Amino acid sequence: MLRQMASSHKLAGMNNDSLLKRIEAKRDEVVALTQDLVRIPTTNPPGDAYEACARLLGERLQKRGFAVEYIRAEGAPGDRDSHPRINVVARYEGQPGGECVHFNSHIDVVEPGSGWTTDPFGAEVRNGRVYGRGTCDMKGGLASSVIACEAILEEGLPFAGALEISGTVDEESGGFAGVGYLAERGYFSRPRVHHVIIPEPLGVDRICLGHRGVWWGEVETLGRIAHGSMPFLGDSAINHMSAFIHLLETQLQPRLSQRHTTEPVEPPGARVSTLNINSLHGGQVEQLFSLDALNRPTGDLPSPVVAHSCRAVLDRRFIAEENLEDVKAEIVAMLEELKRSRPGFDYGIRDIMSFVPTATPQDAPVVLATARAIARVLGREASYISSPGTYDQKHIVRTGKLDACIAYGPGILDLAHQPDEYVGIQELVDSAKIMALAALSLTSGSQVARVG
Numbered sequence: 263m264l265r266q267m268a269s270s271h272k273l274a275g276m277n278n279d280s281l282l283k284r285i286e287a288k289r290d291e292v293v294a295l296t297q298d299l300v301r302i303p304t305t306n307p308p309g310d311a312y313e314a315c316a317r318l319l320g321e322r323l324q325k326r327g328f329a330v331e332y333i334r335a336e337g338a339p340g341d342r343d344s345h346p347r348i349n350v351v352a353r354y355e356g357q358p359g360g361e362c363v364h365f366n367s368h369i370d371v372v373e374p375g376s377g378w379t380t381d382p383f384g385a386e387v388r389n390g391r392v393y394g395r396g397t398c399d400m401k402g403g404l405a406s407s408v409i410a411c412e413a414i415l416e417e418g419l420p421f422a423g424a425l426e427i428s429g430t431v432d433e434e435s436g437g438f439a440g441v442g443y444l445a446e447r448g449y450f451s452r453p454r455v456h457h458v459i460i461p462e463p464l465g466v467d468r469i470c471l472g473h474r475g476v477w478w479g480e481v482e483t484l485g486r487i488a489h490g491s492m493p494f495l496g497d498s499a500i501n502h503m504s505a506f507i508h509l510l511e512t513q514l515q516p517r518l519s520q521r522h523t524t525e526p527v528e529p530p531g532a533r534v535s536t537l538n539i540n541s542l543h544g545g546q547v548e549q550l551f552s553l554d555a556l557n558r559p560t561g562d563l564p565s566p567v568v569a570h571s572c573r574a575v576l577d578r579r580f581i582a583e584e585n586l587e588d589v590k591a592e593i594v595a596m597l598e599e600l601k602r603s604r605p606g607f608d609y610g611i612r613d614i615m616s617f618v619p620t621a622t623p624q625d626a627p628v629v630l631a632t633a634r635a636i637a638r639v640l641g642r643e644a645s646y647i648s649s650p651g652t653y654d655q656k657h658i659v660r661t662g663k664l665d666a667c668i669a670y671g672p673g674i675l676d677l678a679h680q681p682d683e684y685v686g687i688q689e690l691v692d693s694a695k696i697m698a699l700a701a702l703s704l705t706s707g708s709q710v711a712r713v714g
């Protein structure tokens with residue numbers, strides 16, 4: 263490994279100093295690109311303005327010599343004519359014989375919500391930061407990756423392999439029409455792609471190797487409908503659900519909190535298994551046809567019935583030391599126990615979504631190259647983390663069968679999805695430098711060895 267580092271430093275040499283200077287001079291450009299991207303409100307759901315954002319990116323990269331493809335996820339969940347799921351993939355071919363580095367960013371953002379002191383889609387610059395929805399998660403990272411690749415090309419540095427940049431949709435809602443759709447079509451597999459960097463906002467000196475697993479399941483308890491004034495004539499599905507939730511809280515959750523992982527999940531509170539009840543729906547569906555005095559939808563008076571159905575969506579996050587089958591079996595065992603012990607208890611259960619934990623090996627070239635670049639640009643060692651939640655890496659690993667994938671990008675993760683989200687301008691510049699050095703060393707490898 264020492265030899266590898268030495269040779270990559272030699273390759274770095276003068277050219278890389280000039281590359282870093284060039285990126286430093288692009289401070290205003292990376293800010294402007296971040297602003298342009300943020301000002302397109304790609305809110306998901308419902309998936310607004312995806313095409314405008316994809317085209318902004320595609321047209322820019324096409325002018326710089328990239329071959330650009332727009333790929334609509336026809337037939338994928340969420341795709342419809344009013345809100346087409348349009349992804350963009352841009353590829354710049356270097357000399358033959360090298361490997362391809364792909365920067366993948368999602369272009370969708372979550373709704374702004376309330377509590378902002380600035381226009382969420384205004385992209386205002388204040389105190390060395392760009393403010394707005396998606397600055398941190400993750401249009402800032404996208405801008406940094408674009409600037410990184412453009413700087414390499416402007417320097418005229420010869421490299422073998424290819425640079426790819428994609429802007430993909432729907433990451434915030436599972437990524438099935440985005441990276442999931444592209445992965446099924448070979449966009450995230452060898453031999454097309456060898457290394458993937460996802461510029462999610464993990465922090466400018468941190469490399470995210472993977473994520474915990476997830477199982478989303480819906481549990482329904484069943485009851486018998488009756489008049490609400492005579493509940494003894496029915497059987498309340500809500501009461502049955504309450505018994506189940508009681509077990510989750512008193513038995514399962516304490517057990518999960520004792521299951522520790524050795525993976526470096528951040529924040530450390532997530533280095534255990536967890537369970538959240540994402541939602542609960544019991545009894546009648548509220549009708550919202552009437553309006554109150556302020557013209558807001560309000561519930562009409564419900565009718566008195568005993569609930570015959572109650573549904574809970576469970577969000578179970580599991581650690582590398584567990585497996586999906588056991589995670590589900592543990593829940594089913596609790597439901598079966600209730601069926602035995604609680605009169606009238608009956609249930610249904612269905613899978614909504616699952617992904618197993620992933621972790622890219624710490625000695626994978628994409629990890630080593632990024633760590634070297636962090637040390638060079640920031641003068642400190644990289645730290646390695648794992649994410650409590652999943653992101654598009656799950657599709658790249660499962661469907662693309664590529665485990666050479668990391669998340670690395672500017673921004674503070676805690677600011678994602680918050681009001682007054684921002685990204686630091688220095689971080690945009692630093693991470694662009696780091697991405698450029700990493701990409702150059704991963705693409706050039708073999709060719710530079712021959713030249714040297």
Ligand SMILES: [Zn+2]
Nearest residue numbers: 399400433462
């Ligand atoms: Zn994100």
